[in-house]
Amino acid sequence: MRFHVIGDEDTVLGFRLVGVEGEVAETPEEILFALKKAFQTDDVGIIIITERLAERVRADVEKYLYKTTFPLIIEIPDAQGPLEGRGTVRDMIRAAVGVHL
Amino acid sequence: MARYKVIPTKTNLARLRRDLSFAREGYELLEQKRQILVVELMALMDKVADAQDQAERELKNGYQALQEAVLAMGRRNLAQITPAVNIQVDMTINVRRVMGVNIPKVDLSLTDHAPYFSPVSTSFWADETVFRFKHVLEALGKLAELRISLMRVAQEVQKTVRRVNALDKIAIPDFRESIKYIEDTLEESERGTFATLKIVKERLEKAKG
Numbered sequence: 001m002r003f004h005v006i007g008d009e010d011t012v013l014g015f016r017l018v019g020v021e022g023e024v025a026e027t028p029e030e031i032l033f034a035l036k037k038a039f040q041t042d043d044v045g046i047i048i049i050t051e052r053l054a055e056r057v058r059a060d061v062e063k064y065l066y067k068t069t070f071p072l073i074i075e076i077p078d079a080q081g082p083l084e085g086r087g088t089v090r091d092m093i094r095a096a097v098g099v100h101l
Numbered sequence: 102m103a104r105y106k107v108i109p110t111k112t113n114l115a116r117l118r119r120d121l122s123f124a125r126e127g128y129e130l131l132e133q134k135r136q137i138l139v140v141e142l143m144a145l146m147d148k149v150a151d152a153q154d155q156a157e158r159e160l161k162n163g164y165q166a167l168q169e170a171v172l173a174m175g176r177r178n179l180a181q182i183t184p185a186v187n188i189q190v191d192m193t194i195n196v197r198r199v200m201g202v203n204i205p206k207v208d209l210s211l212t213d214h215a216p217y218f219s220p221v222s223t224s225f226w227a228d229e230t231v232f233r234f235k236h237v238l239e240a241l242g243k244l245a246e247l248r249i250s251l252m253r254v255a256q257e258v259q260k261t262v263r264r265v266n267a268l269d270k271i272a273i274p275d276f277r278e279s280i281k282y283i284e285d286t287l288e289e290s291e292r293g294t295f296a297t298l299k300i301v302k303e304r305l306e307k308a309k310g
Binding site: 013048073 | 142150153157164168183186188192203230234237238245246249252
């Protein structure tokens with residue numbers, strides 16, 4: 001199995017340098033199309049998507065994340081660095097589980 | 102709190118008592134499940150935070166090298182050498198089920214077949230980018246495994262908490278109330294019957310007497 005990357009030009013170029021195939025996407029339609037395609041490819045194990053792009057199709061990413069066991073999706077910061085106002089893992093979990101932890 | 106619409110009979114009482122003990126059992130099991138999952142969640146949380154830091158650090162290094170490479174060689178030249186890079190990624194993803202949650206386990210191994218391109222016409226930074234992005238891939242494999250596990254466990258905790266609360270705050274009290282209602286009603290009618298019998302006895306004795 002292999003990685004598949006969806007991101008901006010720089011990110012995709014970087015991963016291509018280590019032999020990871022990928023797709024440059026920008027508009028929500030392109031991102032969804034790329035995601036769908038990656039999901040239909042059998043040997044894709046992990047989909048790497050930049051946070052910036054994932055944010056544009058947040059609802060769909062969440063859907064894939066929780067509903068499908070496979071492949072795994074992972075969000076990474078792009079070359080411009082992490083997104084502003086992104087919560088930590090702890091915040092995310094707190095939001096998901098509720099305060100009583 | 103709402104009582105179920107039941108006809109106060111002994112059969113219904115027995116049935117409700119059975120249901121109540123079943124609900125209690127379910128509540129206890131779910132509560133145990135919740136506790137186990139929360140422990141798992143806490144353990145995962147720290148690991149994810151570490152893996153995330155690590156991955157982001159590697160990624161930042163990678164991007165830096167990439168930027169240098171782009172500056173030195175131009176995007177097009179750099180893109181042209183990408184097909185030459187032959188790094189084999191062997192990835193197996195196994196799924197383990199813990200308490201009804203699918204936990205992925207990622208095994209990665211990268212096989213290198215360097216050198217990929219002539220050092221003469223390419224920048225040092227191109228090599229460096231390849232090198233650093235290899236580390237990125239390794240870190241991302243680990244992160245993917247942990248992070249997805251964490252999110253799925255968190256979701257399961259949420260679901261379990263909802264069920265535990267539904268049983269504890271709604272189902273069990275409702276059963277209790279219904280049972281109490283039936284017991285009261287049955288007792289009342291028993292007293293009624295008893296009183297009637299007494300009166301009948303008295304009248305019979307009077308009639309004899």
